[in-house]
Amino acid sequence: MASLALLARGVALSTLELRRREPQGEPSGWDAAVHPVLQRIYAARGVLQPVGVEHRLQRLLSPQSLGGLDAAIDLLAAAIRDDQAILIAGDYDCDGATGTAVAVRGLRLLGAKRVSYAVPNRFVHGYGLTPALVDSLQPRPQLIVTVDNGVASVAGVARAHELGMRVIVTDHHLPGERLPDCDAMVNPNLVGDGFPSKALAGVGVMFYLLLALRAKLRGQGAFAGSEPDLSTLLDLVALGTVADLVPLDFNNRVLAAAGIKRIRSGRACAGINALLECAKRSAATLCASDLGYSVGPRLNAAGRLEDMHIGIECLLTDDAATARRLAGELDAINRTRRELQADMVAEAEAMTAGLTDIAAIGVALYEPSWHAGVVGLVASKLKERLHRPAVAFAPASEDDADHLRGSGRSIPGFHLRDALAMIDARQPGLIERFGGHAMAAGLSLRAVDFPRFAAAFDAVARELIAPERLQAALYTDGELPAGSLSLELALQLRAAGPWGQAFPEPLFDNLFECAGWKPMGEGHWRLSLRDPRDGSVHDAVMFNVDSAAPPTRLRAAYELVVNDWQGRESPRLLLRHVEPA
The missing domain is CATH 3.10.310.30 (Diaminopimelate Epimerase; Chain A, domain 1)
Structure with a gap:
């Protein structure tokens, strides 16, 4: 029997209110080739000069200020030197899966010969490094390294110590009142940690640990020839960072932009390429939203319904055929997840309908x-x-x-x-x-x-x-001037990201006249919208609508996107909200 918590007095449900973002200063120093609209968008996100979007890896924050690294890299360097068995204890979401793959790939690049991983089954072991997960480890490793979990694993760390294992915790979740008695902990959100960015995802914390470990090993003369190139892991770092919905502050944008650049250039790992194929997304024109809404859910579905080992193996293999097979399994699990989700959401909405x-x-x-x-x-x-x-x-x-x-x-x-x-x-x-x-x-x-x-x-x-917080609001970047709904601007917006959490995708709102429309599939619209200011007509689509027909005059909040059809690019309006005008 369903149960919805409804207490004594009611509060009216709010209608959606469109609000406009305001520039946080005056843009300056931009090249004339950067569209004025894009400059305005950046200013509304606090970026007033080009330096704020120069997402070069050289501008990545140094690992030196991330607390706990010294103890962690000492343990890892010794484990590599002594050929110890290292186990990566991951998590069953996309951040955990990518972080586990980064850890396994990265440690192997840095010389570790005996690296394995384990990820809990949420229905058997619970979340994180639990005693149940520790007891299941066979053969027992000498060193456990958690990824995207562990800050709350007091009992699990204690059990690992009872069995003679050391534990390094790498996490980004907020700590509770009690921390586990681990051998080292790396987490930018620990009280007193001096790392300037608190928004690192779990995969980002692991990448930083590997950077620091490489520097340690370099100082010990561990690399006879060329040193390992950890930038090969950035496609995975970008995927986990975007999919985990951590704020895309400047440092995270540097990580995401570098990974997206790698994917676009055809240098992604076999698993990401296979997942993009399943999602029918082009690697060459990939955006952060493709990672967040197409690739990430296919990985997350395995952890939600079955076993994240399938997802991690997909990210670890270098064989394209194996990656395609595993990506196909993930795609099938995701279809089941979507059907289950649709039924559950319908029940939830019926409870409040x-x-x-x-x-x-x-x-x-x-x-x-x-x-x-x-x-x-x-x-x-x-x-x-x-x-x-x-x-x-x-x-x-x-x-x-x-x-x-x-x-x-x-x-x-x-x-x-x-x-x-x-x-x-x-x-x-x-x-x-x-x-x-x-x-x-x-x-x-x-x-x-x-x-x-x-x-x-x-x-x-x-x-x-x-x-006042209960008023639902949709923030836009205001109106696009007449004549600005162009392919040129759409291409600049696509290339300008990475857009995501706390650095939102550009969204505009304008008045339009509906010059024509037709249903597209089930619950979607294909529209022709006329701009009354200059009479120009624009192609538009809207998905998952719950109205029978669009208004004849409307205010629409929309993204200006690039429609790529049979090799021909054109601008399109992706409608997010429509109301009568």
Whole structure:
């Protein structure tokens, strides 16, 4: 039986409001070839001069200020020297999979001969380096290196030590009150860590560890000939960074841009190329959004529904045929995931359909038939529909209906992981385990405690969220001037990224007249939109619409993209929001 946490008094659901980003200063120093619209877009993201988008690897932050590196690289250098067995303990999402592949490939490049990996099954081992995962390791390694997890693995690290193994934790998640007693920890988000960028993904932390290890080995004279080229790993670093939705600050944009450049030049690993083929995406014209919305989900699906080993093997193989076979398996799992997600989202929307108000500010949703690997996607859709933080729960496994696993998504201004920490402090024992970031977090609790958690989550949300935060808003870069909806600008926008979290894709809003339209597939539109200012007509598409027909006069929020059809490029408007004008 489904359960939606609705408390005593209602709060009206907001309609979407278009708001415009304002420049954060006056652009200067740009080459005349850079379109004025693009200069304006950069200024709205705080980049006023060309130096802010010069994403050269030489401008990457130095590893020296990342805390914990010295102890970690000493352990790794000794392990390589003594031919120790090193095991990479990864995670079952895209960041964890790419980080694991980077660690295995990178350590082998640096001379490690005995490198293996393990990744937990979320339904068997739980999240992170748990005692169950440690006990499953056969043969036992001498050194465990976590990737994208471990900052909360107090019991798992203790168990590894009991069995005589050393542990290096590399992670980027926020620490709790207690840290594991590991042999070294590298995490830019530890209290007091001086690394200037706190936005590194797990794969980025691992890449930095490898950079520092190479410098250590170089100083020891380990490389008789040319030293290993770690830039060969940047396609994987870019994929994990973009797919994990970490903020694309300057440092992360440098990493992502270098990886995208590598993919575009045809030098990606066999697995990424195979996944792009499955997604019908061109490597030559790849954008960050292709990594985030086409490649990343195919990897994530394995961790959600089955076993992330398939994804990691796809990223580790250098054989194109093997990569295509594994990518095909991932693609099939992803299709199953999409079908399951569609059913679960439909059920979630049915629970709230027709509501003009909903009592909870923090919404908790539980359905016993749901799949624990997909609840995060349900929470994301619910958050978008209701514009308030949402947590969706499912039974921990088919054999364990007494415990729930939940995944939450938040809105700007409400730090989800901190909110869970507040609940944990106020009601010790209610939440069995939790972790995450400002905008996304996971937790587990007993099924009988769901109503109590729902009430506590709503209470914290009411306490921390100002009423104006509940107004759903879509931020745009304003109107495009008449005559600017051109292929020239569309090409510049595509090349100008990488766009992503905290450095959003350019979005514009203009008034149009609908000169014609027709259905395209199921629930999509193909439109011809006339600009009333100069009479020009523009090709447009909109996906996943829930209206019977577009308005005859409309205001549309849209991306200006490049439509590549049979080798011919043309500008197209990708509509994100439409309202009558």
